[in-house]
Every structure is written in structure tokens, then in C-alpha cells.
Amino acid sequence: AxxxxxxxxxxxxxxxxxxxxxxxxxxxxxxxxxxxxxxxxxxxxxxxxxxxxxxxxxxxxGCFATAMQLALAPVKDLLTAPTQCFGVSGYSGAGSHPSDRNDPAKLHDNLLPYALIGHLHEREVSQQLGFPVEFMPHVAAYFRGITLTANLHFATAQSHHELSLRYQQAYAGEPLLRWSEQAPWVSEIAHQQHAEIGGLTVSADGRRAVVVVTLDNLLKGxxxxxxxxxxxxxxxxxxxxxx
CATH class of the missing domain: 3.40.50.720 (NAD(P)-binding Rossmann-like Domain)
Structure with missing residues (x-):
């Protein structure tokens, strides 16, 4: 092998x-x-x-592609319109070739957006899930870990309970996926083998929700x-x- x-x-x-x-x-x-x-x-x-x-x-x-799919897969049949995903990675995910995106001095007190349309992982997830995903990646001053916030729009109203149950049932029995009612923190995922999904928040009309995924881009990613x-x-x- x-x-x-x-x-x-x-x-x-x-x-x-x-x-x-x-x-x-x-x-x-x-x-x-x-x-x-x-x-x-x-x-x-x-x-x-x-x-x-x-x-x-x-x-x-891909690391971001993994996070996006974990955020979207349990509810993909409910989604309407393109889904927006805002991602932030530590600079270990910015490649080994020296650039502004992996230069700690330039990242200090900074957040760098890049490849805001047509990122490879955007195309990867859109193909795997079979619907368009819009992805906006950024790199931050810490070394490792991804936080991914997905903005979801639904064709019909959904309750927090119904959506939460979908995630919990989809990932039940998966040791490397953990569901949390609270939004996971990227600072707590470094050096961890698993991904965390949580922080589900639903709009008053039930037609929109936001969910957060964190994972270590060098491990689960x-x-x-x-x-x-x-x-x-x-x-x-x-x-x-x-x-």
C-alpha cells in the first residue's frame, strides 16, 4: 500500500x-x-x-471539503438555492510554498481571504453532493484547525428539533463525528482525530439555519x-x- x-x-x-x-x-x-x-x-x-x-x-x-460535506449531507434533501459556507483555516492549510497565507508575520492580527469564487473544494463538494455550494475561504494566524460556518436555506419551514435529530441520526455510531448543541471552538479541535458539528441555529420562520463544523485540517482533514x-x-x- x-x-x-x-x-x-x-x-x-x-x-x-x-x-x-x-x-x-x-x-x-x-x-x-x-x-x-x-x-x-x-x-x-x-x-x-x-x-x-x-x-x-x-x-x-480536501480538508474544507470534508467539513462542508459533514455540515450539509444530513439536510441536503431539504436545501434550496446555493448554500454558502464561510471557512477559516490555520496557516498549515495554506501549503508549504512560502506565501502571504502562511507567513505568521503577515497573518498577525489579520484574516486573509483567498480564492473567494471557484475554490477547488467548492467544486469538489458541489460535485459530491449534487447541488451548488458557494465557499469563501480564509486563513488566520493560528497553525492548525478549521472552523466552517454553513448558511442553509430550506424550501419549507423546519424546526430546530427536526434538524438536530437529522444530524444526530445521520452520525450516530460514528466515533470520529461528535454533535454538540453549542457551536464548537476551533481552539479545542487542534490535535484531535474527530470532527465536531453543532451550534445549530434556526430562524424564526424555519426557512434558514446555520451550523458550524470544526476539525483539525492535518488529521480528520x-x-x-x-x-x-x-x-x-x-x-x-x-x-x-x-x-
Whole structure:
């Protein structure tokens, strides 16, 4: 088995070489190169586990894309109009190549917006969920962790109880997903393997709600999820080596 953790656009020659030498090798790719390739399993286990069996080519979802899908999936059949997601990541999510977005001095007392239309994870989530998502990413001065706020519009009025129940039922029995009535804090998710979903707030007319997701972009947004996918592909318990 092999985990590829290359920058976007560099995986193809390595995959081709492995295909020639040992085509049955399990590959988990952390880049975005195969997230839109139907021949690869898109590995967000809590949402796509039923499609995993038999695949030895696995594309790991993006960190923001993971958070957005966890926020939207339980209520996607209720949604109308594009859903807006406002995300903030620590600068470890801004890549290793030096830039303003991973320069602590430039981030000090600052919040930098970037790729405000057409971000890769916006397209990724829109494809996976089958409806348009509008994503506005930002990077902040802390090192790791994502907080994602999703603004949801419904075709018909929904109650707080009905919506909360949907999330709790959807994620019941998922050890790496935790529901909270309070909005989760990004400062409490660093170095944690799980994602937290909560802070559900519903408008007076029931036609709009907001929900918050936090996760560690280096763990549940990357390495933890890769290990979940690798374990399943190798026939091991999904959480082996995680918890």
C-alpha cells in the first residue's frame, strides 16, 4: 500500500508507474488529482463508506471539503438555492510554498481571504453532493484547525428539533463525528482525530439555519481520514491506529 502526499498535479506519473509494476497496490492520494475521477473511490468514510468495497485507488477529500460535506449531507434533501459556507483555516492549510497565507508575520492580527469564487473544494463538494455550494475561504494566524460556518436555506419551514435529530441520526455510531448543541471552538479541535458539528441555529420562520463544523485540517482533514481509508482497503478495522 502507498499513501501519496504530493502537491496537486504531481500524482499521475507515480500512479502510472505503480500501475505498470503492481496494479493491485492500494493507493491513497491526498492531493486533489483524482477527486473528480469516477474510477477512484472518494474516501469520506462516514458519507461514502458503502461505495468503498473493492477499490484500491482512493482519493482523500480536501480538508474544507470534508467539513462542508459533514455540515450539509444530513439536510441536503431539504436545501434550496446555493448554500454558502464561510471557512477559516490555520496557516498549515495554506501549503508549504512560502506565501502571504502562511507567513505568521503577515497573518498577525489579520484574516486573509483567498480564492473567494471557484475554490477547488467548492467544486469538489458541489460535485459530491449534487447541488451548488458557494465557499469563501480564509486563513488566520493560528497553525492548525478549521472552523466552517454553513448558511442553509430550506424550501419549507423546519424546526430546530427536526434538524438536530437529522444530524444526530445521520452520525450516530460514528466515533470520529461528535454533535454538540453549542457551536464548537476551533481552539479545542487542534490535535484531535474527530470532527465536531453543532451550534445549530434556526430562524424564526424555519426557512434558514446555520451550523458550524470544526476539525483539525492535518488529521480528520487529511491523515486520520487517509488512515481510515487505508485500513478499510487492507481489511483492517477502520479505526486501527487512530483510537
Amino acid at each position: 502507498l499513501i501519496l502526499a504530493l502537491p496537486n498535479g504531481l500524482a499521475a506519473p507515480y500512479v502510472a508507474a505503480i500501475d505498470q509494476i503492481a496494479a493491485t497496490t492500494v493507493i491513497v492520494d491526498l492531493s486533489a488529482d483524482y477527486r473528480f475521477d469516477a474510477r477512484w473511490y472518494y474516501g469520506l468514510p462516514e458519507l461514502t463508506r458503502s461505495r468503498a468495497d473493492g477499490h484500491n485507488r482512493i482519493s482523500n477529500p 487529511a491523515a486520520t481520514q487517509a488512515l481510515q481509508n487505508l485500513n478499510r482497503a487492507l481489511g483492517c478495522p477502520e479505526l486501527q491506529g487512530i483510537c
